[in-house]
Amino acid sequence: MAHYGMVIDAKRCVGCQTCAVACKQANNVPEGNFWNRVYTDGGKSIDTASGTFGVDNHLSFLPVSCQHCEEPACIKACPVGATYKDPETGIVRQDYDKCIGCRMCMAACPYTGVRSFNWEEPKHAVDVRLGDADAPKHQKHVVEKCTLCYQRVAKGETPGCMVLCPARARHWGDFDDPESEVSKLVLEREYMQLLPEAGTKPSVYYLV
Amino acid sequence: MAETIKTGGLTRRSFLKTTGAVAGAAVLGGGAVAVARSAPAVADEGQSAERICSGICHGGCVGGCRFNWTVRDGYVVKSEMAPYPNEAYNRICSKGLSHAQRTYSEDRIKYPMRRVEGTERGAGEWERISWDEAIEEVSTKWKGYIRDYGLESIFFSQSSGNVSMQNAAYLNAISGAMGFSTIAQQADQAGVQTIIKMMGWQAPIVTCNEGADIANAKKLFIFGCNAALSLVQSSSHIYAAKDNGCKVYAIDPNYTPTVAKYSDYHIALRPATDAMVFMGMMQAIIEEGLQDDEFLKTKSVAPFLVKRSDGLFLRQEDLDGIEVDPSKIGPDTILVVGEDGVPALASEAANPALSGIKEVGGIKVDTVYDLMLKRLSEYPIDMCAEVSGIEADMIRQMGRDYAEGPSTVLFQFGPDHYTNGHTGYMALFALASVAGQMQKPGAGISQGGIISSMGLAGAMDWIGKVGSAAGEAGAMSDIGVMEGGVALAGCQLQEFKETGGYINGQKVGGDDFHPKSWWIAGQNPLQTTSRKSILDSLDLFELIVVEDTVWNEMAYYADIVLPVAYYTEYEDVSNGVAFSAPYIVHQEKCIEPLFEGLTDYEISTRLIDAIGYGHLTCPSYEEWLEFSFEASPVCSAQGITLEKIREVQVIKPRYPEENEDGIIIGKPATPTGRVEFLQENPVPTNPWPGEFDPETERIFYWIPPEESWVESVGGFEATEASKKYPLSFHWRRSRFATHTNFSVGCHWLDEIDTEPFIYISPSAASDRGISDGDVVRVYNDRGYCVLRAHIDGGCRPWMIYSTQRAQGSGVGDYIEGSLGDLSSNVSHPYILNANFSECQVEIEKYEEA
Amino acid sequence: MSENVRAARPAKASAVQFGGRGLNVGIAAAAAVTVIGLALWGIQLAQGLAVTNMRSLDSWGLYITSFMFLVGLSAGGLIISSVPRAFGISGFGGISKVAVWSSICCTVLAIGFVVIDLGQPLRLWELFAYSNMTSPLMWDIIVLSTYLILSIVYLWATMRHEKGKGSAQALRVISVIALVTAILVHSVTAWVFGLHAGRAMWHTALLAPWFVSSALVCGTALVLAVVIGLRKAGYMRLDQSHVVKMVKLLGVFVLVDLYFFGCDLLTEGYSGGHGAEVVSMLTSGALAPFFWTEIVLCVFAAVVAFVPLLRRNGFIVAAAIASIIAIFCKRVQLLVGGFQLPNIDLASAGAFGPALTDAGAATQSLGGSMVYFPSPLEFGVLLGVLGLGTLLFMLGIKYLPLKPVEDSR
Ligand SMILES: Nc1nc2c(c(=O)[nH]1)N[C@H]1C(S)=C(S)[C@@H](COP(=O)(O)OP(=O)(O)OC[C@H]3O[C@@H](n4cnc5c(=O)[nH]c(N)nc54)[C@H](O)[C@@H]3O)O[C@H]1N2
Ligand SMILES: Nc1nc2c(c(=O)[nH]1)N[C@H]1C(S)=C(S)[C@@H](COP(=O)(O)OP(=O)(O)OC[C@H]3O[C@@H](n4cnc5c(=O)[nH]c(N)nc54)[C@H](O)[C@@H]3O)O[C@H]1N2
Ligand code: SF4
Ligand code: SF4
Ligand code: SF4
Ligand code: SF4
Ligand code: SF4
């Protein structure tokens, strides 16, 4: 038994979008979908600041993927159990072969932009199937989302978005293991969680 | 269950992104075909044998990130971060992650193509030709030009497209040996040439501390640099410093992601006034007695004596009354005046005087230090404050903090792209000398990493080995061209054309000089300089050959387009010069070149061979790589060979500049071995210089920029241009491109960076009735561009910007026109540079006609 | 209506058939529309739901709006017809069967919309094989199908009863069960939305009773409109007093519904924060047109219901139609409102403006501001489904003995 999750240092993130693209690559995520979005907390478009120059500018970044909640709203809502919690790892997974495409889970998940539906036959810009060999193949008319790179974690490998952060803002690991980096980080540092009031108990912690 | 392994998955893509004119080209004329858009063969489903290849990113972003490529079933399917021995250098960016996708992109140039006979350049009508035809056509024409107009009638251009042994090094070696002329990109040159003047640039000598040393700084000054985007690979170092309690100043006229994420203090100076801030800091340091005399005396030219008669340093020869040729004087006999008041060789005097020496042996002199003080006195702190808009107290605080150190200046080229760009960099090196903030751990002036390095082979080495077309090895000019050839910069082409061959009143290349052909490999000339002026000048050339990996805009204007193999398709070695990690990295060949791509080595070798100069080429690429290691004093001394790098993939040579802790601490590579913040002989970097005052250029100073000076302050009147066009436009780097490299073929990045935007302050927008997302027209007398506006509260109210990724007509990223058309070609007479931030514009909401 | 000619003939209770050429033409037309709808659905399945304007950030649209709406319509009819019987009070004069039939048709359509909205309709069987009982959608499926069966049984029992078979007591028991299910259907459908803590607009305990009241509004209105129409067409006779009774009832329901709305707006708006955003989105933001249309139409219906002078057939039908439109507007507000306010309201990749979707961008470029607006295909499919409904209803009218018998109440 483990409880995998992420710790993201929102103070450090420079919004480079590397993790967003890494996710697309590792999982060959179809065109138009993002399992990992880097939000800009500032102006109306990415990389712009809010406020007025010299007065009250603000700009920071927030990478958001599935929060692998302990009390996932999505799982409760799914009528057929196509989204489910992996008992070994606590990872909230998707079964594309089972999903009936009803999108209850999307209505239920409080985290904007985390879940995506393949509204048509998944498109890819190139013919070659990129990414991990054992990343699940995308299907039309099913819902998908960050799987914490289950195909990697199951083999003891690191999720695609976790090795590369130039700002060293991304950490992942087992919250059940008090010795893990993530456990220690949430003990040592001040953190926030997204929408705690939604009662989902996210497994993603943002250091602030 | 879906998340189990399922192989297969190679589906024909069901949609095509139109690549612009080529895709839609009408089929015209005999045998003309639109570019075939066939996909690579589809692999069999089933077994997924994976192989990992070592690699490195070659784009000119100062990065040099190491990759592992995953090759599956004969396809490159992933590029992922590969660790360096020092984990501080582990990183990759969104672009680096796109190489596999780019390898298979429809935007690649697939076959040699010829512009359809009788169609206009840029009309987008192409016919596919064979390699033999392509080589035959180009070489036949070249032979004719060489016969009738000489080798210099052929221009070669290469820039930052692929900073590797394959493209950058070999092509320059070959074209140098040929004595071809060049059209240089000339971006960043106010900064780069100033740094070369002050710090020198010699292949095996590293002139700045290695990137990871930023972590040792206690004060970090990020200067003219949007590091969070343009040096994203340095963010680990910056945070390491911050974790150690480093205080960060960001010197930038705008509130950027860098200011937001890294800085404790935002020094929001007026653009192009950096020299003012640095001069103010120097004065604060000196006033408060914080200057580092030791450094000034031993590591800078401060104690040198400048003769009032000719501005040259006082040398032993002067005292001995020996007449010397000023062009032959060296550094060894430079004199200083020692403690005892007696002149002594600079290299020997233990404690030279910095100030107060007015005469030596009857020769009137000044110490460099006194000249520096004199120059400073022309710019009192209050004036510095007024002009830069930074309060004097803040300038003083910066001075104190800087002098306390250890302080690192992390710079890029924000201030470079103005006509006064060099003034900031000149002042910076004097400031560092005054404060002694160089050549120590945590103290340096850094571009994010090493500048110059192990010195793998370059043009000079090759010419030394094989000679040149002209028969003897000439010298290379500052602008990177071999003697014999003619050097021009893109920003000079229009003047050259309009004056019938003159630049700044000088006849370029003599009377019988006639440009005939332009061979471009690894450069996109339609950026940097006013794009329109380049396009207008293309008719100077009868034959334009573009050798590129992808259909970037310049390719659309070529006569012959040659497909280059992608990074994944050949073996290579990173040459380290432009990279910020101090390693040599092996790029393994992952797959065979797709389509009909050939490597830059193969193409250039075939071309040169075909015109009868095969003896100047290298017989095989492997031999070229072997030679590269042999030519490097560092590698050859340490037994680093091609064989070795093939075995270990990544290696850090032992650098002579390493300290006890194994950190590379850069040192000047100047003739004197000192920081030469005063030039005894200010040589213009422009081969066709305008008139300038050597007295002024000798040491730092400040003047306002020629066009983009918007506010009348400190007695410096706003320019006429700014009255007509009140908004100052500047470019910023895109996270999603290195210039125009990665501009096409990176589809994942296109999903994030969907189209180009002009970023404008809320006040400028509301004054013009523009809201976020509106389509606007940006214009000045030089051109216009229609695109969508985004509002960025971080913009100084009258500054606007766009990110450099989009391209004009052929690629067609803009709704209309191109932002590149708005740039000015104005250059300083002393420093030749592309000053694309001298660009006043106006914006209006776009109403479709 | 074109059947007037035929309707002049006295209706015979025993005659199963009604209408003539006019009705046949109507049936054929409805069938044609249905077939077109099916074809459009085929296109949607083949090309993907991308042909709709739903996207991942507004993942439900017109279909689920219509689903909600039709569940409401259906239960309203059933409640109208079963309440009098269940409580043994005087009814509305023999409209019971027609009301139940309309209700059955609506239920079929509601289920149809769920299926049409589904990405993988062929996997429907999984609902039974892998039922996850924590999912409100699962409850809804169960309750809806039970409800459909019960409605059919109820109709059948009524008809049997009319033929003198089966006991009145049995019918009454069935009507009670049907009534309870009708209310349940509403509540459960409300819970498909209302149980999601993450959607501010939906997450209110009031949602279930409010769904019931809305259902009563539009259900009553539908029955009213239908029976007045059928009376006019000569299909049935109905004493005006029943109509008036129904109109008054409609007025009461409308007021109750408005009252709930008022309660909800106050509760959301009063505390500020996200709730206040919801209120301003409704009253002055993207959904204001739908909000104000609803309010105005509801007020109009209530006025007609309570001002005796206005209780004339024309006004009554207008009030009924107004109520139905009002409730549809309500459904639109609810559905779009759930997606309109992102919980993470920050700029994201590849988008400009707050809408992260093509559809949103599309309406925004048209000057609108909703994150979602249906595509033409969605309207086409909707039309097809409505065609199916009309077809079913007319077939019922034509072939089923739905006419009031003299002694029925
Ligand atoms: N408007 C504007 N212009 C600018 C700047 C700006 O900010 N704004 N910045 C300036 C700066 S600082 C710089 S350094 C310059 C850089 O200018 P350039 O060095 O011209 O950079 P790129 O535009 O990336 O063009 C490189 C070209 O090389 C091609 N290429 C990539 N790999 C290979 C290869 O292996 N072989 C060959 N043959 N070609 C290859 C790319 O596809 C691309 O067409 O741009 C300058 N120009
Ligand atoms: N992602 C990415 N990285 C790159 C490149 C790329 O294309 N993409 N290109 C590489 C190359 S060749 C280069 S030259 C560098 C360029 O690196 P940078 O120079 O950091 O790049 P810019 O985006 O031009 O950022 C310029 C900054 O300077 C500020 N600025 C403008 N005018 C002035 C001024 O007068 N004074 C001061 N102090 N600041 C000013 C602007 O507000 C802006 O924040 O980036 C390198 N790295
Ligand atoms: S890779 Fe790191 S810095 Fe870049 S966006 Fe992701 S979390 Fe932020
Ligand atoms: S973030 Fe959303 S999708 Fe992920 S587990 Fe939580 S509720 Fe489910
Ligand atoms: S869309 Fe798929 S995963 Fe989501 S609730 Fe429906 S069946 Fe479950
Ligand atoms: S863990 Fe894997 S699936 Fe999840 S965001 Fe990171 S790369 Fe994507
Ligand atoms: S583009 Fe630059 S930062 Fe990005 S992977 Fe390549 S070298 Fe590294």
Ligand SMILES: [Mo]
């Ligand atoms: Mo550059």
